[in-house]
Amino acid sequence: MAIDPLSNARSERRWAFAMVGAAMMMLFAIVWASLSPHMNPPSNIENVDPNTLHIAGEFTEDNLGTQVDAKGRVTTRIVTSQFSFAPECVVVPQDMQVTFRFVSPDVIHGLLVVGTNINTMVVPGYVSQVHTMFDKPGDMLMPCHEFCGLGHSQMVAHVRVVPIADFKPDENGRVACAEH
Amino acid sequence: MNNPADTDPDITDPTLAAHLDEAPSGAFALAGIAVALLLVAWAIIYLFVFLPRGPVG
Amino acid sequence: MGYVLTTFFIMGFGYFVAESALRQPLPAPRLAWLGFILGIVGTVMVVATVLTGHASVMFTFYPPLTASPIFYLGLVLVVVGSWIWCVLMLVAMMRWKRANPGQPVPLAMYATAANAVLWLWTTIGVAVELLFVVIPAAFGWTQTVDVGLTRTLFSWTLHAIVYFWLIPAYIAFYTIAPQAAGGRLFSDLMARASFILFLLCGLPVGLHHLFMDPEHSTGFKSIQMILTVLVAVPTLLTVFTVTASMETAGRLRGGKGLFGWIGALPWERPMVLATGLSFFMLWFGGFGGLINMSYGMNAMVHNTSWVSAHFHMIFGGSVVIMYFAIAYHIWPSLAGRAAPSVALQRIQLWLWAVGMMVMSMPWHWLGLNGQVRRVAQFDYADPSMSWWTPWMAVSLAGGFVLVVSAALFIWNLVSFHVERSAGVYPAPVKYATALHPDQPVPAALNGFALWNVFVLILMAAAYSYPIAQFFILNPPQAVVHRVDR
Known part of the structure; x- marks a missing residue:
């Protein structure tokens, strides 16, 4: 058969x-x-010239860190470069929409915030933008996650989430880790 | 196509028919369980890690 | 390691299949040796620049980081050597078809040729990246790099390359394991269809490595995400067809009931054992991969140890253990004598699987908790990282087991040649017979012309705008960062 x-x-x-x-x-x-x-995934195709971003515009030194604009929108700007974040600590409010904007003046970097869905590459030539909301206060680790050279392992920053009551912008709308 | 030299002379059609009346029920069961567990594991990560970590974009 | 181990293994196994499955001599063996020598010279160039610290850019290059040009030229030589292999595989298949008109090409050869076609398509991306962007920068002819473009071109290669590495393991699943277990291949047609699906879906999915990149839109990321979901299908088909083939073996050996055939399988044979261990690790590797490819979910794990774990499970585990088993399977016919100790082969395979599990499992958990990959050392004094320490120790222990296993593997092959007492001259390698050997094979599943057209259409749909955008939008370029001086 x-x-x-x-x-x-x-x-x-x-x-x-x-x-x-x-x-x-x-x-x-x-x-x-x-x-x-x-x-x-973060996908805004927005260009920035890596060679001049530190000289003029949004990512000059004075504009880095967390800033609240006239409409109350919270934006955190960070420059990632070999081998540090500027600034190395940022403050953001709990339970509010926050926009992170990252740029690189030199090589490819990347980052994540531990315990959240925040994760992006930072590619020279582009602004990497991530919107999110944090539901718990606390200090969170934000390491560089893409090999950027021999000092890569030292490249770590922190995100400090504070309750809205403790989130007090100064007269320019700026909030820094030092006061928190 | 099978090269005749590859074919095992001991396995004849009647032998196959005699042994394989239950096949492939075992493969359905084993592979089915494996894939079902895979989907469950994926759903656990989706529901209990991914969604609680909040919106991004 | 990823390039060298795989490329040399795949070339060698391909030449073996071309001679043993087709039962005809290899066309132009001198060219094959030329490809081998190019590969060796290229490897020496790459290793020398890496070990002397002139190429600390990793195997994904990361321009604008730029290494010594010798590093990239070495890689080019390895790839050119593998292209010679591709051409020889296709010529061997065509010669056989001419000599046997109307006959289906033996499955092992058909799959090997599918891999050669896949590899030719795959290498286009990295070849264009190296030749037109990276090497000119390495020689100092250009001072800036379009980083988005280089990442996109590399992504073209980045996913299909792992299928190039994987397909030999699948060839063993389909054409060697059922025979080694004493059964039959459940279905020759399904095997062919799976290899074709790998060819079709393995290529237009590379953007899933760039989900977290700012230079691509959600639209093209989604398209490639959907195609990536489809690429899971051939593996899921393989799981069933190979399990069903093993079931025929178990039942022919007297296994009864729903699961009785599993115990009846000849687990003492290395090929059968390796297939079982490989499938076990494939579950974990596939699980990790499903999370990776799930678009938004990629944000949880992108560039973390989770990815390293996925890669080690599926490649280091499932695939490499089959490379070992294939080596054990074909070595007797190469060396002309039987294995001195099959028990040592089994021990080596077990050590590999256990070591790989112990090493990779903690990485899944740590990666999900934010441990990033490709890091030389962590600041364990930081309270948010200190709890990683014991898990890293477990992982390290697994790594030591793997070193022992790798050394034992080399010994197992060397012992074929040193122990004079080795047994009788073994029979030539056999390939699995299909359950229904006379089932007709449609012409489409006996060649690649039609599928190449489909690959072209899919690649045009998936990659034309994502690559063209860099010439339309002309994004600002990044300055070259040399690491070699």
């Missing part, structure tokens, strides 16, 4: 449908997260 040569094709077709179905379920969950609670 020979076995039915089509039976294995049938079982494999059943299995293939099940697997495509499983993949589609994951795809659905990912797409839902990206559309509904807006959990997307």
Whole structure:
């Protein structure tokens, strides 16, 4: 008695449908997260010249760190370079929308904030922008996560999340770690 | 296509038919469990790590 | 390591398959030796520049970091050597088809040729990056680099390259393991379809390595994310077809019931043992990979130890353990004598799997908790990092086990040649027979012409604008940072 040569094709077709179905379920969950609670990778294609960003414009030394603008929007600007963050500590308010903007004047860097979904590459030539909201106060580690040269392991910063009551901008709207 | 030299002379069609009446139920069971656990593990990370870490973009 | 171990292994195994599965001599063996020598010379150039501190840019280059030009030229030689291999594989297959008109190409050779086609497509990205951007900068002919462009070109290569490394393991799953276990390949057609799916879906997905990059839009990232979900499918198909093949073996050996066939398998044979261990590690590697590719979820783990863990599980674990098993499987016919000790081979495989698990499991957990990768040392005095210490010690212990296993592997191969007592002349390597050997193979699954057209269309859809944007938008460039002086 020979076995039915089509039976294995049938079982494999059943299995293939099940697997495509499983993949589609994951795809659905990912797409839902990206559309509904807006959990997307940071992707603003915004250019900045790495050779002049320290001389004029948004990323000069005075503008770095956390700043609250006239409309009350919180923006934190950080320059990542071999082998440090400027500034190395930033303060942000709890339960408020915060926008981080990172640039690099030299080579590729990257960063994450431990325990959050904040994660971006910092590519020279581009502004990397991440919107987020922190729901717990505390000091969080923000290490450089992309190899940027031999001093890479020393490149670490901190994000300090404080309750809104303790988040007190000065007359220029600026908030620094020293006062907190 | 099979090179005749590769074919094992001991395995004949009647031998296959006699032994494989239950196949591939075992593969369905084993691979099915493995993939089901994979989906569960993925869903655990999605629900209990990813979503609580909050929106970004 | 990633480039050298894999490229040489894949070339050697490909030549072996071309001779043993087709049963015809290799076309132009002198060219094959030329490819080998180019690879050796290139490797020496790369290793020399790295060890003398002139190429601390890692194997992903990271321009505008720029190393000594000798480093990049060495890599080019390795790649050119592998291109010679690709051409020889395709010529060997075409010669066989001409001599056997209308016959399906043996599966092992078809899959090897699929890998050669994949590799030719894959290397285009890195070749363009090296030749037109990185090497001119390394020689000092240009002073600036478009970083977004180099990252995008490298991403073209970056994902498909791992399929180039992976496919030999899958060739063993489909064409060697079922035979070694005493069973049959469940389905020859499904195997061919899986290799074609790797060719189609392995390439247009490289942007998933750039999910966290600022130079690409959510639109193209999403397109490549969807294609990446599809690339999980051939692996999920393989899991079933190979498990079903092993089931035929277990049942032919008297295994009964839903799971009885598992115990009936001949686990004392290294190829069977390695396949089992490989599948076990594939679960963890696949799990890590599913999280990585899940778009927004990538933010939890991008550039952390999680990625290192995923890579070590799937490549260092699942794939390399099959390289070992393949070496053990073909060495008797190369050396002309049976293995002096199969027990030592089993011990080596077990040590490898255990060492890899012990080393990589802590990385998953640490990576999820923010431990970044590619770091020389951590500040363990920092309270947020001090709890990592014991886990790192566990990981290190796993690493030592791997060193022992690697040394034992080398000894196991050397022992074929030193121990005079070795046994009888072994039979030539056999490949698995399909359950239904006479099933007709459609012409599409016996060649690559059609699939190359599809690859071209997919790559055009996935990569044309992401690459063209750098010429349309003309982003500011970064100044070259030399690390070699």
